[in-house]
Amino acid sequence: MLTLSSSPVLYPLTDRAVISLTGEDRVKYLQGQVTCDIDQLELGEASLAGHCDSKGKLWASFWLAKLNEQLVLVLNNSLIERQLPELKKFAVFSKAEVEDTSDNWHVYGLAGEGLSQWLNEELEGDNQWPGGGVVIPVAAEHALLLLPASTATPDLTQGDEQEWQGLMIQAGLPDMSAEHQGEYIPQMLNLQALNGISFTKGCYMGQETVARAKYRGANKKAMFVLAGHSDEPISVNQDIEMQLGENWRRAGTVLSVYQKDGACQLTSVLNKGLESDAVFRIKGQDNSRLSLQPLPYDLID
Known part of the structure; x- marks a missing residue:
């Protein structure tokens, strides 16, 4: 860390x-x-x-x-x-x-x-x-x-510059890239928990979807911080897998990443309600291991 x-x-x-x-x-x-x-x-x-x-x-x-x-x-x-x-x-x-x-x-x-x-x-x-x-x-x-x-x-x-990226990841702040344009609603990047969404200001582009996600519980995903190790370079948009018994299932993709000396921290949009001890890895990097880290703020709807 x-x-x-x-x-x-x-x-x-x-x-x-x-x-x-x-x-x-x-x-x-x-x-x-x-x-x-x-x-x-x-x-x-x-x-x-x-x-x-x-x-x-x-x-x-x-x-x-x-x-x-x-x-x-x-x-x-x-x-x-x-x-x-x-x-x-x-x-x-x-x-x-x-x-x-x-x-x-x-x-x-x-x-x-x-x-x-x-x-x-x-x-x-x-x-x-x-x-x-x-x-x-x-x-x-x-x-x-x-x-x-x-x-x-x-x-x-x-x-x-990479260290700054790591600090932003630890702070739970989103940094999306072109690979993810048109993929996530604002709540999936935790903007509502970071005072980046007003639900009282009136109309703006996409406002109906954002409001529906809040008031009808339509959003089932959020941005999480993962940390662990990998001996290979990790890139934005690489697939992340979660362990289910002896198998692995795709869970999300890398949103932003910081690596140094085999240690890594990254953000990813994942399903809410994950077990705190869930185990993840980077797809294709079988020896990598990642775990969920506490967010430095409350993840409100």
Whole structure:
């Protein structure tokens, strides 16, 4: 298991993309597209959120921050090719512009003991970094830092990008890739347990399916954290099998993964109600073994 550094560490992230929304209708437009309630966010605040198709299946999950002149979405860059056109589709009817602005930003992870105190000394105001940057808290003593490309990098020890992925897995935070677009409803990635879904905001794309999953108990799956060992590389979307007696049955696929020295941690969408001592393995890696880990939050419906 990974442990937090004794002081804040900066993790340069090369696999993140940034989408910006500008224009006077940006909030109104995005409010009708995503799962969180943007109207409830103050300037400088952020939320986990999802963008669904009309059937309630996710094009993307992301962190959304509300800035003075724009809204920014931070997400896995593999999602952009399919998700961006879908997000733009109805913007032509609003005074809102949706753009991939990844080249304008540098994205970092921040984590370590004392991070909150360090940020209090560095920030200009509500999560505002000097020079136009923004901090997005994602878990206790964990945050994303978005800096304009021209802004100097903070003078901190730099960590490994894969280690940041492991920290996010331990925090039970979803990170979907292109392989899983159109496959999961938001509750399957635990967005409701992470305050990423509003059930009172009104209509948005896919809202009927999301509401039905809550009020009719239609969702039977959730995202879980597994940990164990494998001597072979594990990739996103590899099949995971669960042991049933002397046999193995497909249980899900790898959503995100961290590996080091034979140890591994990963997230996967699995059936709810699994026994806590269930045994899993990576398909084709017969010597691998994985077990369920406690989530750091309550898995509400």
